[in-house]
Amino acid sequence: xxxxxxxxxxxxxxxxxxxxxxxxxxxxxxxxxxxxxxxxxxxxxxxxxxxxxxxxxxxxxxxxxxxxxxxxxxxxxxxxxxxxxxxxxxxxxxxxxxxxxxxxxxxxxxxxxxxxxxxxxxxxxxxxxxxxxxxxxxx
Numbered sequence: 001x002x003x004x005x006x007x008x009x010x011x012x013x014x015x016x017x018x019x020x021x022x023x024x025x026x027x028x029x030x031x032x033x034x035x036x037x038x039x040x041x042x043x044x045x046x047x048x049x050x051x052x053x054x055x056x057x058x059x060x061x062x063x064x065x066x067x068x069x070x071x072x073x074x075x076x077x078x079x080x081x082x083x084x085x086x087x088x089x090x091x092x093x094x095x096x097x098x099x100x101x102x103x104x105x106x107x108x109x110x111x112x113x114x115x116x117x118x119x120x121x122x123x124x125x126x127x128x129x130x131x132x133x134x135x136x137x138x139x
Contacts, residue, residue: 001102003050009101014094025091028078030056030099032071032092035064037114045111048103068118096123 001009011022034042034057046054066074076088083091100108100123112120 001050001098003052006050006053006098006102009098010091010094013097014091016091024079024083025088026053026095027056028075028088029092029095031060031078032066032074033096033111034058034060035062035074036066036071036119037111038063039114041110041114045099045103045107048107049099067116068122071119071122093122 007019007022007026010016010026011019014022014025016022016025030053037045042057046057048054049057072085072089072092075092076083076085079088079091108123112123
C-alpha cells in the first residue's frame with residue numbers, strides 16, 4: 001500500500017477533514033504501538049509500510065509495557081487538542097485496521113504475539129466491530 005492510499009483510507013474511514021488529521025492519527029497510533037512492541041518487531045513492521053509511515057514506528061526507541069487503556073490514553077494525548085477521547089479511540093482502531101490490511105498476516109501475528117490478549121480485540125475488531133472500551137475518559 002502506498003503512502004497516499006494508506007492516509008486516504010485512514011482519512012475516509014475515520015471521517016477526518018483533511019490529510020493532516022489522518023497523519024496525526026496515524027502518527028499517534030503507530031508511535032504508541034511502537035512503544036509497546038519489543039526487539040526488532042517495530043522495524044519489521046515498518047519495512048512493510050511506506051517509509052513516510054514506517055518511520056513513525058522507528059523514530060522513538062522508548063519501550064513501555066502499556067495496558068490497552070494506557071495505549072488509548074497515550075494515543076489521545078499524542079493526537080492533541082481538538083480530539084476527544086472516544087474520537088482518539090476510534091482513530092486508533094481505524095489506523096490499526098488499515099495497518100492490518102497493509103502488511104502481511106504473519107507480521108500482524110508477530111505484533112500480536114508481543115501484546116497482551118486485550119489488544120487482540122483491538123486489532124481483530126477493526127473500526128466497526130465490538131470492543132470493550134475503557135470506561136474512564138480522564139486520568
